[in-house]
Amino acid sequence: MDLHLIPGAVASDEEREAIDAAIGAAAPERHLLLPALHAAQAQAGWISPGALNHICARLSVPPAEGFGVASFYAMFATKRRAPRTVHVCDDIACRTKGAEAVCRSLEARFGPAGQDASGVNGAATWVRSPCLGLCEQAPAALVQRAGDARGDEAMAAATLEDLVLAVESGDARAAQRTVVPQTDAPRDPALRLLRRVGLVDPESLDAYRAHGGYAALRKALSMGPERTLREVTESKLLGRGGAAFPTGRKWEAVARNPVRPHFLVCNADESEPGTFKDRVIMEEDPFALIEAMTIGAFATGCERGFLYIRGEYPTATRRLERAIAQARARGWLGDNIMGEGVTFDIELRRGAGAYICGEETSLFNSLEGLRGEPRNKPPFPVNVGLFGKPTVVNNVETFANLLDILSSGGPTFASTGTAGSAGTKLFCVSGCVTRPGLYETPFGSTLRAVIALAGGVADGRALQAVLLGGAAGVFVTPDELDMPLTFEGTRAVSATLGSGVIMLFDDRVDLGDILIRIASFFRDESCGQCVPCRIGTIRQEEALHRLVDARQQGEGGTAREVTLINDLAMVMRDASICGLGQTAASAVQSALQKFPLDTFEAPQEAQ
Amino acid sequence: MDAVPMSFVRYVDLTIDGKSVRVPEGTTLLQACQSAGIETPTLCYAENLTPVNVCRVCVVEVEGARTLVPSCSRPAEPGMVVHTDSERVRHSRRLVFELLGSSVDLSTADPKYLADMARYEAVPERFDTGDATGHGAKATVQQPVKIDNELxxxxxxxxxxxxxxxxxxxxxxxxxxxxxxxxxxxxxxxxxxxxxxxxxxxxxxxxxxxxxxxxxxxxxxxxxxxxxxxxxxxxxxxxxxxxxxxxxxxxxxxxxxxxxxxxxxxxxxxxxxxxxxxxxxxxxxxxxxxxx
CATH class of the missing domain: 2.20.25.90 (ADC-like domains)
Structure with a gap:
């Protein structure tokens, strides 16, 4: 291709070096665009025209397309930005912990979000961020540090003082942790997906083996791909990413597809507001995910796998990098795995701040170096997936279930949980709750039981509402807590488990404010491809603002706004290309239907 | 001598708005609608370009599908039962026109789109917010014209x-x-x-x-x-x-x-x-x- 580069724009030596290191010795193909952009951003704090020129020349990408990709992602700046950016979460879980007040204080101290922070000589800026997946330790933040060997770091719970320090010096004082209350003494002996959390050193392959690691892969290799597939099908495992598709059926479709090669993708782009389950697995038990992906690849005939992790998870990324390197060094990734002649390897790829890339076909486009826009389905990924080939794509939690299925056998796994929902489920409990954290229960527990497990509503307050399933989920009233948390049980009451979010709001929370934040989340995260979502999400947000304002001022005229909101909900649900637009009105609709409008009348400080 | 390849055209039978329609395999629902004499509005579709199915104005209802489907890119399948004038279809087409009309200057658009808007009774002004300010005000894509060359x-x-x-x-x-x-x-x-x-x-x-x-x-x-x-x-x-x-x-x-x-x-x-x-x-x- 005859590339026309940006006239006169030359990369600095440092940018060039960083980009070349990211592209490495591999064939310079377009799918390396995202890693190359990450390298440029991490070096200079923005994607400069010179850096884009160098990337585009190396990868034979037209600069207009390279710019289109770079400008798609929230973690990339295409205008010069301070090298240090503190992303402060002001999303729904963090709002219940005072995030809005923190943001206002930061604005008073450093000036508006996105501009050079005052008093630090252009070294830093702060921006508001959507959910960072640290809801159990809210409020959360992420320090993105360019040209700094420390790289990125997540902070939670971050006080105003912690954030001021982060802006001024780059120090991330309140480093994030992992909060899994069931692993506190006395430890819950029934944990399965979380059985090693807190017990095993996540940076040691030997420690993982000492806790039973790699027995499942060995068993799969001895059984062969056909039997492994049968166990998965018989386990009745349903996908945990939100759509609840039978994993066995997906795997069989890929395994039987004559087109080669096959690809395996792990969707670790966990970005649904309120969700942090995959993060915990990746941080605390990374080898389990790698082992499970290897089993999946063996069963479905994949020699190449991609693990696409959201860009805001620096700790999980580092642990997975180490784990993959150790597995490779041990010969448990690569050619001739465990001496059985099986080939499989995993490439770890970081997202860069785009909720839409958790949609499987957007994820493929993102991996391929295209804008993370969803594809029309059909064709489905099992036929036409990554690079146009048959592709297995599953969520982290789905993969994590594989180990138990192999160890105890598919039928045994199927006998746990309920008839329609086999196994256990991870729940991300956050908001106004006594012990926020990640919980695991067998399918069949009621919402009330899981909330009780987390100690109930914090501070003895009354429960106002629960958001179930995330921003794309639904609100549930205190009268509905006896619903069983199963796929079939939630479906029966027009709810959804979604990504396992259980977010509590007590009677002090201004639900109107929460609804507007959800609406603004979808407006911000819409990829912009289709009209119903691109314009529908912004019109929904505007109408909600007017509705809430009118209620607060005791004005009439809200019927007009409700009509518009309902009309928008219908076109987004019916005519959007992908799940983002199709669910962008879900939570708002459920709230407007279930809660009296005057709930939004009297906002009170959440503190 | 090499065997001469024979080409078979297979046909697909489907139902559109109650009419039985037979089209060659690979025909899109949009083309099938055209062959049945059913007018379908389009915007991002063009005969000389690959369908991108982004505008969603050509959506139709296929029985058994959870959402509406873009007719410009969905191939006809045997036994499909398609509705092009159902309440859901009319609603989505109307709203797509209203959303575009509320945010984009359509003053020089091809008159055929304005006719389609009228056909679906689209009223983009529904989204006007008068003198509303702040977050409740209506956003548009209004921006200065780019004139940087002579052509x-x-x-x-x-x-x-x-x-x-x-x-x-x-x-x-x-x-x-x-x-x-x-x-x-x-x-x-x-x-x-x-x-x-x-x-x-x-x-x-x-x-x-x-x-x-x-x-x-x-x-x-x-x-x-x-x-x-x-x-x-x-x-x-x-x-x-x-x-x-x-x-x-x-x-x-x-x-x-x-x-x-x-x-x-x-x-x-x-x-x-x-x-x-x-x-x-x-x-x-x-x-x-x-x-x-």
């Missing part, structure tokens, strides 16, 4: 983001890749790298983006200037087909002439040679005619 202007206040220009600049016609979609969500826009002016970009001024633009967001500078001056008058224009004089390819060009001056050049989309696309010479190289 054509870009007015993205009129852009419906149908992706047609990007496709025409890319693999569907020109393979120049001077423009792409940049940004995200409501702020997504068609842009060169870093929004650099066209003369500094890869643009070769073939004008094929203008040829496919449905709303006049991309326009000949001659047309733009005449519209600004209030002298543009299509009722006084004659369209003359001729063959481009420059090279041996033989592209049909259509000269739009007003007051004895060429004001715009197009090529028929169904022309075998051009499929509606031209190069800089055919599209813009007509000034010599007017050197009198």
């Amino acid at each position: 054509y202007v870009r007015d993205y206040s009129k852009c419906v983001l149908c992706y047609k220009c990007v496709e025409a600049c890319g693999t569907d016609a020109q393979n120049t890749f001077a423009i792409a979609v940049a940004g995200r969500g409501f702020h997504a826009t068609i842009a060169t790298e870093f929004e650099t002016p066209l003369p500094d970009s890869a643009c070769v001024y073939c004008g094929n983006c203008i040829g496919v633009c449905p709303t006049g967001a991309l326009m000949f500078k001659s047309e733009h200037d005449m519209r600004e001056a209030g002298t543009w008058d299509e009722s006084k224009q004659a369209v003359t087909d001729t063959i481009c004089p420059y090279c041996g390819v033989g592209c049909t060009v259509q000269l739009h002439v007003q007051d004895n001056s060429i004001v715009r050049v197009t090529s028929p989309h169904d022309h075998d040679v051009t499929e509606g696309h031209l190069c800089i010479k055919g599209r813009f190289g007509f000034q010599f005619v007017q050197n009198r």
Whole structure:
């Protein structure tokens, strides 16, 4: 291709070096665009025209397309930005912990979000961020540090003082942790997906083996791909990413597809507001995910796998990098795995701040170096997936279930949980709750039981509402807590488990404010491809603002706004290309239907 | 002697609005609707471009499908039962027109779209917010016109983001890749790298983006200037087909002439040679005619 580069724009030596290191010795193909952009951003704090020129020349990408990709992602700046950016979460879980007040204080101290922070000589800026997946330790933040060997770091719970320090010096004082209350003494002996959390050193392959690691892969290799597939099908495992598709059926479709090669993708782009389950697995038990992906690849005939992790998870990324390197060094990734002649390897790829890339076909486009826009389905990924080939794509939690299925056998796994929902489920409990954290229960527990497990509503307050399933989920009233948390049980009451979010709001929370934040989340995260979502999400947000304002001022005229909101909900649900637009009105609709409008009348400080 | 391959055309039977329809395998629902005489509005679809199915105005209801499906790109399948005038279909088509009409300047759009809007009783003004301020005020894509060269202007206040220009600049016609979609969500826009002016970009001024633009967001500078001056008058224009004089390819060009001056050049989309696309010479190289 005859590339026309940006006239006169030359990369600095440092940018060039960083980009070349990211592209490495591999064939310079377009799918390396995202890693190359990450390298440029991490070096200079923005994607400069010179850096884009160098990337585009190396990868034979037209600069207009390279710019289109770079400008798609929230973690990339295409205008010069301070090298240090503190992303402060002001999303729904963090709002219940005072995030809005923190943001206002930061604005008073450093000036508006996105501009050079005052008093630090252009070294830093702060921006508001959507959910960072640290809801159990809210409020959360992420320090993105360019040209700094420390790289990125997540902070939670971050006080105003912690954030001021982060802006001024780059120090991330309140480093994030992992909060899994069931692993506190006395430890819950029934944990399965979380059985090693807190017990095993996540940076040691030997420690993982000492806790039973790699027995499942060995068993799969001895059984062969056909039997492994049968166990998965018989386990009745349903996908945990939100759509609840039978994993066995997906795997069989890929395994039987004559087109080669096959690809395996792990969707670790966990970005649904309120969700942090995959993060915990990746941080605390990374080898389990790698082992499970290897089993999946063996069963479905994949020699190449991609693990696409959201860009805001620096700790999980580092642990997975180490784990993959150790597995490779041990010969448990690569050619001739465990001496059985099986080939499989995993490439770890970081997202860069785009909720839409958790949609499987957007994820493929993102991996391929295209804008993370969803594809029309059909064709489905099992036929036409990554690079146009048959592709297995599953969520982290789905993969994590594989180990138990192999160890105890598919039928045994199927006998746990309920008839329609086999196994256990991870729940991300956050908001106004006594012990926020990640919980695991067998399918069949009621919402009330899981909330009780987390100690109930914090501070003895009354429960106002629960958001179930995330921003794309639904609100549930205190009268509905006896619903069983199963796929079939939630479906029966027009709810959804979604990504396992259980977010509590007590009677002090201004639900109107929460609804507007959800609406603004979808407006911000819409990829912009289709009209119903691109314009529908912004019109929904505007109408909600007017509705809430009118209620607060005791004005009439809200019927007009409700009509518009309902009309928008219908076109987004019916005519959007992908799940983002199709669910962008879900939570708002459920709230407007279930809660009296005057709930939004009297906002009170959440503190 | 090699065996002569026989080609079989397989047919698909489906039902559209209660009518039995038989179409060759691979036919899209849009084409099937056309063959059954059912008018389907389209916006981002064009015969000479790969369907991107982004505008969603051609959606139809397929029984058994959870959501509506874009007819422009969904192949007909045996036994499909399709509804093109159900309440859900009418609602989505109306809302898509209303959403576009509420955010984009459609004043120079192809009249066929305005007729479709009327057909679906779209009232974009429903979303007007009068003097509302702040977050409740209606956002639009209003922005200054980009005039950075002598041949054509870009007015993205009129852009419906149908992706047609990007496709025409890319693999569907020109393979120049001077423009792409940049940004995200409501702020997504068609842009060169870093929004650099066209003369500094890869643009070769073939004008094929203008040829496919449905709303006049991309326009000949001659047309733009005449519209600004209030002298543009299509009722006084004659369209003359001729063959481009420059090279041996033989592209049909259509000269739009007003007051004895060429004001715009197009090529028929169904022309075998051009499929509606031209190069800089055919599209813009007509000034010599007017050197009198």
